[in-house]
Amino acid sequence: xxDRLDDVLAYIDAHMDKSLDRLFRLVEIESISTDPAYAGRxxxxxxxxxxxxxGIGFDAAVRPTPGHPMVVGHSGGGSxxxxxxxxxxxxxxxxxxxxxxAAPFEPKIVTAADGTKQIVGRGTSDDKGQLMTFLxxxxxxxxxxxxxxxxxxxxxxxxxxxxGKNLAPFMEAxxxxxxxxxxxxxxxxxxxxxxxxxxxxxxxxxxxxIIITAASRDLHSGIYGGAARNPIHVLxxxxxxxxxxxxxxxxxxxxxxxxxxxPAVRDxxxxxxxxxxxxLGEVGLSVPAGEIDRSVLEKVWARPTCEVNGISGxxxxxxxxxVIPSQAFAKVSFRLVDRQDPDAIRKSFxxxxxxxxxxxxxxxxxxxGGSPGVRLPTDSPAVVKTQAALTAEWGKPCVLVGSxxxxxxxxxxxxILGLDALMVGFSHDDDRIHSPNEKYDVxxxxxxxxxxxxxxxxxxxxxxx
Amino acid sequence: xxDRLDDVLAYIDAHMDKSLDRLFRLVEIESISTDPAYAGRxxxxxxxxxxxxxGIGFDAAVRPTPGHPMVVGHSGGGSxxxxxxxxxxxxxxxxxxxxxxAAPFEPKIVTAADGTKQIVGRGTSDDKGQLMTFLxxxxxxxxxxxxxxxxxxxxxxxxxxxxGKNLAPFMEAxxxxxxxxxxxxxxxxxxxxxxxxxxxxxxxxxxxxIIITAASRDLHSGIYGGAARNPIHVLxxxxxxxxxxxxxxxxxxxxxxxxxxxPAVRDxxxxxxxxxxxxLGEVGLSVPAGEIDRSVLEKVWARPTCEVNGISGxxxxxxxxxVIPSQAFAKVSFRLVDRQDPDAIRKSFxxxxxxxxxxxxxxxxxxxGGSPGVRLPTDSPAVVKTQAALTAEWGKPCVLVGSxxxxxxxxxxxxILGLDALMVGFSHDDDRIHSPNEKYDVxxxxxxxxxxxxxxxxxxxxxxx
Numbered sequence: 001x002x003d004r005l006d007d008v009l010a011y012i013d014a015h016m017d018k019s020l021d022r023l024f025r026l027v028e029i030e031s032i033s034t035d036p037a038y039a040g041r042x043x044x045x046x047x048x049x050x051x052x053x054x055g056i057g058f059d060a061a062v063r064p065t066p067g068h069p070m071v072v073g074h075s076g077g078g079s080x081x082x083x084x085x086x087x088x089x090x091x092x093x094x095x096x097x098x099x100x101x102a103a104p105f106e107p108k109i110v111t112a113a114d115g116t117k118q119i120v121g122r123g124t125s126d127d128k129g130q131l132m133t134f135l136x137x138x139x140x141x142x143x144x145x146x147x148x149x150x151x152x153x154x155x156x157x158x159x160x161x162x163x164g165k166n167l168a169p170f171m172e173a174x175x176x177x178x179x180x181x182x183x184x185x186x187x188x189x190x191x192x193x194x195x196x197x198x199x200x201x202x203x204x205x206x207x208x209x210i211i212i213t214a215a216s217r218d219l220h221s222g223i224y225g226g227a228a229r230n231p232i233h234v235l236x237x238x239x240x241x242x243x244x245x246x247x248x249x250x251x252x253x254x255x256x257x258x259x260x261x262x263p264a265v266r267d268x269x270x271x272x273x274x275x276x277x278x279x280l281g282e283v284g285l286s287v288p289a290g291e292i293d294r295s296v297l298e299k300v301w302a303r304p305t306c307e308v309n310g311i312s313g314x315x316x317x318x319x320x321x322x323v324i325p326s327q328a329f330a331k332v333s334f335r336l337v338d339r340q341d342p343d344a345i346r347k348s349f350x351x352x353x354x355x356x357x358x359x360x361x362x363x364x365x366x367x368x369g370g371s372p373g374v375r376l377p378t379d380s381p382a383v384v385k386t387q388a389a390l391t392a393e394w395g396k397p398c399v400l401v402g403s404x405x406x407x408x409x410x411x412x413x414x415x416i417l418g419l420d421a422l423m424v425g426f427s428h429d430d431d432r433i434h435s436p437n438e439k440y441d442v443x444x445x446x447x448x449x450x451x452x453x454x455x456x457x458x459x460x461x462x463x464x465x
Numbered sequence: 466x467x468d469r470l471d472d473v474l475a476y477i478d479a480h481m482d483k484s485l486d487r488l489f490r491l492v493e494i495e496s497i498s499t500d501p502a503y504a505g506r507x508x509x510x511x512x513x514x515x516x517x518x519x520g521i522g523f524d525a526a527v528r529p530t531p532g533h534p535m536v537v538g539h540s541g542g543g544s545x546x547x548x549x550x551x552x553x554x555x556x557x558x559x560x561x562x563x564x565x566x567a568a569p570f571e572p573k574i575v576t577a578a579d580g581t582k583q584i585v586g587r588g589t590s591d592d593k594g595q596l597m598t599f600l601x602x603x604x605x606x607x608x609x610x611x612x613x614x615x616x617x618x619x620x621x622x623x624x625x626x627x628x629g630k631n632l633a634p635f636m637e638a639x640x641x642x643x644x645x646x647x648x649x650x651x652x653x654x655x656x657x658x659x660x661x662x663x664x665x666x667x668x669x670x671x672x673x674x675i676i677i678t679a680a681s682r683d684l685h686s687g688i689y690g691g692a693a694r695n696p697i698h699v700l701x702x703x704x705x706x707x708x709x710x711x712x713x714x715x716x717x718x719x720x721x722x723x724x725x726x727x728p729a730v731r732d733x734x735x736x737x738x739x740x741x742x743x744x745l746g747e748v749g750l751s752v753p754a755g756e757i758d759r760s761v762l763e764k765v766w767a768r769p770t771c772e773v774n775g776i777s778g779x780x781x782x783x784x785x786x787x788v789i790p791s792q793a794f795a796k797v798s799f800r801l802v803d804r805q806d807p808d809a810i811r812k813s814f815x816x817x818x819x820x821x822x823x824x825x826x827x828x829x830x831x832x833x834g835g836s837p838g839v840r841l842p843t844d845s846p847a848v849v850k851t852q853a854a855l856t857a858e859w860g861k862p863c864v865l866v867g868s869x870x871x872x873x874x875x876x877x878x879x880x881i882l883g884l885d886a887l888m889v890g891f892s893h894d895d896d897r898i899h900s901p902n903e904k905y906d907v908x909x910x911x912x913x914x915x916x917x918x919x920x921x922x923x924x925x926x927x928x929x930x
Contacts, residue, residue: 205687207785209785215748215749221774221798222668222868223765224748224869225800226754226755226759226768227741227744227755227761228745228750228754229750229754230754232773233754235701235776236700236773240704240705240706241705283681283682283693284679285693286825287825289695290691291691299692305686307690307698308697308698309697309785309786309790310779310780310786310790312777312781313776313777314774314775314776314796315774315775316775316796319833320674320798320833321775321796322798333686333787359751360751369785404689404691405685406687
């Protein structure tokens with residue numbers, strides 16, 4: 001069946017107008033998830049998608065949650081592995097509305113100054129345009145061959161932009177139904193406008209707030225200064241001691257489970273043309289922080305961190321107050337990679353804080369989040385096949401990239417469903433997601449649909465894991 | 466003439482009722498300096514005092530300032546040195562009014578559970594009762610001998626509780642008129658209810674706010690974490706480096722001009738019965754902070770400090786935000802002693818901060834205050850004579866104490882008028898100054914008047930400096 005790939009690609013090219021029309025219909029539905037006034041439109045978008053999946057031959061349904069509904073669909077096909085596709089149909093609010101050049105929910109194609117054709121409208125890139133790339137690829141396979149090359153399930157969420165707290169419980173409650181061999185998340189971007197990318201590394205996160213109490217009340221620094229413990233001093237000593245002079249985190253066991261990036265991936269990164277000076281320069285910096293013996297790209301994609309995200313204590317208003325405060329606090333987070341254990345790192349951090357605490361001080365810990373990093377094996381059949389398919393489509397080698405931030409859904413796929421989640425998407429840095437005049441290049445949409453058509457074919461040949 | 470001291474003391478004892486009446490009249494005037502609604506009452510208090518001084522034979526006048534007026538008076542007398550007395554007639558606001566057991570400006574004598582007679586009312590201890598001790602001593606000398614044992618000038622302020630920013634300019638503008646050999650400030654307390662004290666050490670203060678800027682905007686810690694400089698890290702490293710493991714401040718030259726307390730004063734401190742465990746225990750602490758080889762009393766009276774009085778950066782609200790902020794700031798103060806130079810210490814601090822700053826970070830400094838410490842020579846004739854007079858009055862050795870806080874007027878006397886300012890007062894720790902039900906023990910008032918009568922006599926014999 002996969003020998004029909006060329007026909008499928010030709011079908012996609014020939015029916016782009018219709019594919020765009022369908023995307024326009026979906027974008028027109030004002031499915032803003034954070035604003036309760038749009039709850040009805042979220043249901044409408046879910047129903048539209050379930051209906052679209054049914055139209056392609058999926059067994060699909062709108063599935064209620066305590067929040068906005070999920071859309072779940074299943075299709076048989078071929079004899080390969082079952083692949084679960086994820087996207088989200090909800091969009092960001094549109095304010096400030098007066099900065100839009102046209103109505104955000106009346107999508108249109110605009111030709112940019114450089115000749116690029118862009119689909120402009122809220123959600124075109126994040127994430128309606130992206131999820132429609134795989135739906136349209138399914139449609140083309142069905143139209144040309146009557147079936148999909150492999151069994152496919154689809155899970156579309158309606159709360160990605162508003163906390164997404166119903167996703168994990170939904171996965172847990174429907175573990176059997178969502179069982180698959182592999183997952184794809186289509187919510188990321190290309191490396192640049194001509195280079196496809198797959199995100200194979202995500203950093204996890206452990207957050208802990210520490211509140212240090214010394215005296216039972218705020219003290220006058222004239223009367224007590226020099227003899228009374230200042231909790232700000234305790235706090236800054238603790239925080240300063242978290243890193244050594246080479247930028248490494250000093251907590252015992254912190255680097256347990258941190259693997260090195262493979263030479264192949266490292267080589268590829270060096271060829272990608274990443275410019276660390278431009279990356280830092282764009283935000284007014286010129287001296288890389290952190291571990292002195294690691295490249296900037298490695299630091300943000302493949303190395304764990306310790307950051308103080310907030311600190312406060314004593315008098316912070318205008319002017320001066322000579323106070324020794326009773327309390328001081330800091331919010332500290334660790335970005336985790338590879339097989340670092342969030343629980344072990346939280347424990348090591350708390351043990352360290354307690355070890356530095358004077359006998360008459362108290363510390364309170366408030367946990368915030370705890371998720372491991374994700375590092376897909378870059379030599380797995382699924383990664384290799386997907387990479388080859390993307391390379392074939394775009395005519396340039398697909399790069400394997402990292403993402404310094406967390407994508408919680410990837411962790412959920414791994415933790416709840418036991419699935420590796422390959423992150424493939426076609427957005428660009430200039431897509432203005434979350435901002436006025438959001439757009440998705442027609443080339444992203446067209447190339448995205450063709451990419452999935454190729455990936456489905458590639459995965460149908462042999463094992464994926 | 467000083468052989469008439471016994472007669473003067475007897476006169477004081479015999480006329481205590483009238484002395485109390487006069488204090489009541491002054492307390493009844495609601496001279497709250499911070500509230501503009503009471504500006505007229507401040508003028509009234511100043512006029513009452515100028516009139517009282519004239520009644521004792523002083524050449525006295527209410528002297529305007531841009532704020533509440535000063536009262537200045539001069540009297541000849543004897544052949545000794547001229548002594549300038551300072552007190553303040555303004556008082557703190559009275560709220561919360563419902564916590565007062567009686568109207569704050571209707572003074573009365575109340576007998577406490579332990580039999581102590583207390584004058585209750587706003588300003589009885591801080592500072593109307595105290596300044597009236599020297600006025601009543603002048604009155605007694607005049608009544609018994611017709612003149613004062615030494616020439617005396619009086620300077621009474623009306624803005625001590627509201628910033629006092631007109632005092633230094635007034636001193637500068639009236640430098641010649643206020644010329645004297647010695648000054649007394651009557652605004653401090655006794656060591657305990659039976660032990661007189663003279664404050665011979667005050668700490669000065671240098672404050673500096675440092676604002677550190679790294680990136681040009683707040684950054685997402687996922688995208689930039691590990692490579693972008695976090696100004697909170699820069700700040701905590703700087704602050705942690707200000708003290709070494711022995712509690713000493715590390716700034717170059719910081720201890721220049723810090724003398725050791727004399728063995729005599731140190732011996733006296735050891736005999737004073739100061740309980741460091743109780744001092745710290747009262748505020749919930751048990752482990753002294755600061756320099757490891759110094760006693761608690763020495764730390765708060767005679768040693769310089771470095772305290773972080775406020776710190777802030779990043780996200781400090783509820784919950785968590787994984788931000789790397791653009792800026793972080795801290796408010797840092799140094800308590801100074803002896804001959805430490807505020808300007809040199811500010812410079813050393815700023816040089817140190819700049820030396821620790823990464824090349825692409827900026828620092829802004831905002832100065833707050835800068836005053837040297839005060840350490841009177843404890844073997845000067847004035848100190849020795851005053852100490853002896855107080856010892857004679859109270860029947861227990863007068864102790865020489867320090868004050869960890871700053872009393873700006875003492876610095877002004879030294880800096881502007883070139884005068885040593887001896888701080889002698891009779892308040893107690895339980896006087897509830899600045900709080901509801903402020904009181905001044907009748908014993909403080911009576912013993913205070915008698916003390917000044919003795920001090921005037923003692924100073925009339927020979928040189929004071």
